[in-house]
Amino acid sequence: MTDRLPHEKGFHVSWDQLHRDARALAWRLDGHGPKETGGWKAVVAITRGGMAPAMIVARELDIRTVDTISVKSYDHQSQAQAHVLKAPDAEMMGDGTGILVIDDLVDTGKTLELVRSLYPKAHFATVYAKPSGRPQVETFITEVSQDTWIFFPWDMALQYVEPYRGKD
Ligand SMILES: O=P(O)(O)OC[C@H]1O[C@H](OP(=O)(O)OP(=O)(O)O)[C@H](O)[C@@H]1O
Ligand code: HPA
Numbered sequence: 534m535t536d537r538l539p540h541e542k543g544f545h546v547s548w549d550q551l552h553r554d555a556r557a558l559a560w561r562l563d564g565h566g567p568k569e570t571g572g573w574k575a576v577v578a579i580t581r582g583g584m585a586p587a588m589i590v591a592r593e594l595d596i597r598t599v600d601t602i603s604v605k606s607y608d609h610q611s612q613a614q615a616h617v618l619k620a621p622d623a624e625m626m627g628d629g630t631g632i633l634v635i636d637d638l639v640d641t642g643k644t645l646e647l648v649r650s651l652y653p654k655a656h657f658a659t660v661y662a663k664p665s666g667r668p669q670v671e672t673f674i675t676e677v678s679q680d681t682w683i684f685f686p687w688d689m690a691l692q693y694v695e696p697y698r699g700k701d
């Protein structure tokens with residue numbers, strides 16, 4: 534995973550915004566499933582960040598078969614490696630034809646690169662994308678610059694902030 538400290542900008546996503554963007558992603562994907570499987574046959578969420586977007590997409594597209602894949606990234610002397618901790622149902626996945634793989638965002642693209650190597654015919658969709666990862670994703674909604682850290686609603690809490698014009 535990319536460290537957020539060197540990121541210059543922050544992009545804060547509320548639940549409401551996430552909901553609207555995930556719905557927009559679903560609408561973009563609607564009707565674009567492959568003919569050989571009669572459209573999209575299942576949604577696979579990349580845990581954990583892909584789970585909320587995947588649920589929203591599955592609801593919008595009326596897909597009730599939902600599975601997960603868990604990918605863990607490791608840093609070996611700055612060479613990031615990833616491996617699968619939990620795979621989705623192998624019989625359902627096949628080569629990925631008709632499967633919609635959903636994640637919250639693509640950053641370097643390493644997570645999707647690994648999943649794509651396992652299911653080359655799947656369709657890869659994220660809500661947000663950064664330029665380095667864009668080649669790994671077929672469909673996304675909003676692009677942010679590489680030096681932007683995206684803050685998701687499940688990682689944030691409402692808190693008091695001082696008025697802009699202070700008391701002194
Ligand atoms: O394109 P990449 O550089 O691979 O980064 C993107 C991935 O990193 C984050 O997940 P993370 O591994 O932090 O786990 P989480 O979803 O459980 O928070 C994010 O949810 C993506 O899955
Ligand atoms: O910008 C990000 N935000 C949250 N998690 C992430 N994992 C990789 N990049 C990001």
Ligand SMILES: [Mg+2]
Pocket residue numbers: 579580581582583636637
């Ligand atoms: Mg993730």
